[in-house]
Amino acid sequence: MTSIDTVEALLENNEALQAAKTFLFQLADDDYITSFRGSEWLGLAPHIEEDVAFSSITQNTMGHAVLVYQTLEALGEAEADKLAHARPAGERLSSVYLEKPNGPGTYLDEPHYDWALAVIRLYLYETWKKIRLQTAARGSIRPVAAAAEKILMEQPYHLAHWKMWAVQLLDSTPEAKERLEERIAEAWREAGDMISFGGHGQTFLENGVTADSEEALQLRWLEEVRSVLPAPAELPLKEAGDGRRKEHGSDLDQALKTCSEVFTSDREAVW
Amino acid sequence: MEAKKREVLEQVKKVDDPELPNVSVYDLGMVHEVQVEESRAHVTMIPTFAGCPALDFIKKNVETAVRELSWITGCEVTFSFNEIWSTDSVTEEGRRQLKKHGVAPPPDEYTPGEEWQVDCPYCGSAYVSMENVFGPTACRSILYCRSCRNPFEAMKPVIRDKTLAR
Numbered sequence: 001m002t003s004i005d006t007v008e009a010l011l012e013n014n015e016a017l018q019a020a021k022t023f024l025f026q027l028a029d030d031d032y033i034t035s036f037r038g039s040e041w042l043g044l045a046p047h048i049e050e051d052v053a054f055s056s057i058t059q060n061t062m063g064h065a066v067l068v069y070q071t072l073e074a075l076g077e078a079e080a081d082k083l084a085h086a087r088p089a090g091e092r093l094s095s096v097y098l099e100k101p102n103g104p105g106t107y108l109d110e111p112h113y114d115w116a117l118a119v120i121r122l123y124l125y126e127t128w129k130k131i132r133l134q135t136a137a138r139g140s141i142r143p144v145a146a147a148a149e150k151i152l153m154e155q156p157y158h159l160a161h162w163k164m165w166a167v168q169l170l171d172s173t174p175e176a177k178e179r180l181e182e183r184i185a186e187a188w189r190e191a192g193d194m195i196s197f198g199g200h201g202q203t204f205l206e207n208g209v210t211a212d213s214e215e216a217l218q219l220r221w222l223e224e225v226r227s228v229l230p231a232p233a234e235l236p237l238k239e240a241g242d243g244r245r246k247e248h249g250s251d252l253d254q255a256l257k258t259c260s261e262v263f264t265s266d267r268e269a270v271w
Numbered sequence: 272m273e274a275k276k277r278e279v280l281e282q283v284k285k286v287d288d289p290e291l292p293n294v295s296v297y298d299l300g301m302v303h304e305v306q307v308e309e310s311r312a313h314v315t316m317i318p319t320f321a322g323c324p325a326l327d328f329i330k331k332n333v334e335t336a337v338r339e340l341s342w343i344t345g346c347e348v349t350f351s352f353n354e355i356w357s358t359d360s361v362t363e364e365g366r367r368q369l370k371k372h373g374v375a376p377p378p379d380e381y382t383p384g385e386e387w388q389v390d391c392p393y394c395g396s397a398y399v400s401m402e403n404v405f406g407p408t409a410c411r412s413i414l415y416c417r418s419c420r421n422p423f424e425a426m427k428p429v430i431r432d433k434t435l436a437r
């Protein structure tokens with residue numbers, strides 16, 4: 001496959017451009033909603049050191065979303081801020097599993113968030129994020145690979161953090177183990193869209209956005225998470241919907257409304 | 272032209288990290304390239320961590336500093352993700368100034384899960400422990416010196432992915 005080395009060259013090749021953009025939107029939209037759900041935990045994490053760590057990860061994850069939205073802006077999409085805050089749920093490609101609320105209640109009113117959900121979801125997501133970044137970094141579209149490489153240099157800290165939590169909780173009390181196992185079972189019903197390219201896997205591969213097939217990446221993910229978690233041998237289902245195909249529930253609307261409140265309050269303001 | 276470039280670079284060198292007075296963005300290894308065309312300058316910078324909220328401030332401060340040159344009519348500052356910031360990019364002066372702030376310069380290589388190889392910026396002891404990999408900003412961690420009993424921060428190294436040949 002001939003490589004595409006510059007933004008200009010990519011803009012000349014419409015098929016590769018569309019494939020690259022879809023891949024980047026999936027990545028950025030996932031990081032955006034993950035960062036939002038993470039920000040809701042601020043001040044509520046199990047202990048103060050964890051609060052510092054989690055908020056640092058959350059902020060850096062939003063930085064990754066910004067980096068990818070900026071890459072999209074350079075590829076002819078709207079300004080990064082607008083891509084982040086002004087797109088309705090129906091245009092988003094984020095995974096519905098990542099959109100799921102942290103637990104009953106809201107940030108301001110009786111937040112009974114579940115740490116087991118946070119640990120399992122973030123461990124599963126960060127593992128997938130690493131795998132999808134690695135394949136893009138080895139792909140043949142340089143502007144996409146460059147963004148992936150940059151994020152890959154920071155993301156291992158995030159993954160290591162959630163892996164540590166998962167391993168330690170699985171090895172602690174029976175209650176902790178049981179609660180994690182419930183969230184694992186839930187993830188295997190709902191996280192199918194997270195590890196999917198939404199029907200674009202073949203196009204990504206043919207255009208060099210990714211260096212591996214979607215199936216190979218999914219199996220790599222399954223193998224890696226099963227080396228840490230007691231999880232089923234088959235891939236997760238999509239019982240909660242398929243965000244990659246723009247099927248979202250009301251959770252995303254609610255999240256976007258909250259997260260974009262400041263932006264929407266004055267769209268002309270310069271931050 | 273070379274003289275003009277040098278003048279611009281001298282201005283850029285005056286810009287400090289917003290959180291670390293006297294530690295210049297130049298000494299942190301964030302300045303990649305200065306280009307001058309007639310009376311316009313273009314400074315390409317490398318972010319340390321992508322999630323750094325200070326990038327916009329740094330950009331603005333670099334622009335302002337360069338525009339102080341009387342012959343400059345325009346200055347553009349961009350952050351490039353094509354260049355990779357690394358531990359080696361921090362200059363000797365940068366390392367010296369970081370220590371004055373109680374921040375240990377980044378170690379050479381770090382694999383998540385393994386111990387850090389940094390020395391206490393106050394007493395130089397290697398008898399230190401990691402308190403929190405995640406510090407007050409994305410690029411810093413919190414450690415504790417068991418010799419002089421001071422908490423301190425260390426700049427986090429970035430990680431090279433093993434699956435990528437570079």
Ligand SMILES: [Zn+2]
Binds near residue numbers: 393
């Ligand atoms: Zn010491």
